[in-house]
Amino acid sequence: MVKARGNLLVYIISMVVITLWGLSYIWNDQLLAQGVRVEYFVFVRTVIGSLLLLVMNLLMGKSIKMDMKDLPYFLLLAVCEPLVYFTCETYGIQLTESPTYSALIIAATPIVATIAGILFFKEKLRPMNYFGIAVCLAGLVLVTLSADTIGDKFIWGVILLIFAVFAEVGHASFTKKLAFKYEPTVIVMYQFMIGCIYLLPLFLTRGLGDFTPELYLSWSVWKPILFLAFFCSCISFSLWVTSIRELGVAKSSVFQAMIPVVTAIAGIVLGTEILSPLQWIGIAVAIAGLIMNQYNPKIKNS
Numbered sequence: 690m691v692k693a694r695g696n697l698l699v700y701i702i703s704m705v706v707i708t709l710w711g712l713s714y715i716w717n718d719q720l721l722a723q724g725v726r727v728e729y730f731v732f733v734r735t736v737i738g739s740l741l742l743l744v745m746n747l748l749m750g751k752s753i754k755m756d757m758k759d760l761p762y763f764l765l766l767a768v769c770e771p772l773v774y775f776t777c778e779t780y781g782i783q784l785t786e787s788p789t790y791s792a793l794i795i796a797a798t799p800i801v802a803t804i805a806g807i808l809f810f811k812e813k814l815r816p817m818n819y820f821g822i823a824v825c826l827a828g829l830v831l832v833t834l835s836a837d838t839i840g841d842k843f844i845w846g847v848i849l850l851i852f853a854v855f856a857e858v859g860h861a862s863f864t865k866k867l868a869f870k871y872e873p874t875v876i877v878m879y880q881f882m883i884g885c886i887y888l889l890p891l892f893l894t895r896g897l898g899d900f901t902p903e904l905y906l907s908w909s910v911w912k913p914i915l916f917l918a919f920f921c922s923c924i925s926f927s928l929w930v931t932s933i934r935e936l937g938v939a940k941s942s943v944f945q946a947m948i949p950v951v952t953a954i955a956g957i958v959l960g961t962e963i964l965s966p967l968q969w970i971g972i973a974v975a976i977a978g979l980i981m982n983q984y985n986p987k988i989k990n991s
Contacts, residue, residue, distance in 0.1 A: 711951020728896035738922030784846030828974030
């Protein structure tokens with residue numbers, strides 16, 4: 690029973706993370722709609738996130754000392770996210786002109802993550818787990834069937850989002866290497882601090898290219914940036930380390946398949962999208978697939 694409760698807590702944590710990441714597509718889209726440069730708000734989001742995590746770790750008295758032999762893992766972790774993932778994801782949203790379509794492509798992460806988990810971490814999945822992935826993705830296709838029309842640069846957006854998928858799997862893999870040695874908030878803090886260094890040249894050369902104080906310093910811009918920094922960076926990434934550590938790369942990544950559902954529902958609440966009955970069926974199918982993917986007889990027996 691203790692193990693079952695522990696897994697239930699991890700599942701709840703994972704769904705909280707996915708909910709916040711689903712909302713991130715809405716907040717990113719709000720910034721893009723105002724004409725804010727990607728290199729500006731991705732860098733600012735990362736800087737704010739790293740500073741918040743530094744203060745958080747110091748206030749909680751956590752050890753932030755890094756073992757220098759782990760530095761290569763932290764460097765590669767920051768390459769995956771925020772450098773490649775944040776940049777490719779945000780440009781992908783801009784070019785596809787649809788947060789829901791973008792979220793659907795990112796939802797393909799479990800397929801790549803399953804391969805990585807099996808090859809590099811010897812993670813074992815049962816046939817029911819594989820079937821769950823297929824059912825979940827089928828449900829997501831139904832959810833996004835009636836999305837808005839796509840833009841003329843849609844294919845380039847898709848390519849960038851595919852790069853983001855591989856970056857996310859790389860991020861999960863390097864995170865698992867570090868998750869049993871460092872506190873989650875410490876891992877994410879270093880990840881974002883190093884990421885700031887990677888993103889700084891883009892910020893200086895392109896992010897400030899058409900800087901106008903009236904727009905870039907307005908509350909309509911800073912509100913979604915602060916939401917992204919606090920909820921989608923500090924909170925979500927720190928909790929996600931726990932999910933990867935407890936569930937593994939393959940099974941934790943399946944929760945990301947639910948991001949399009951959250952994005953679509955958020956669109957309904959905000960009045961930007963309306964779901965058809967077929968899409969609601971898709972949501973139910975996706976959730977059923979997620980449950981099947983997480984099936985583990987050992988938990989039932991305990």
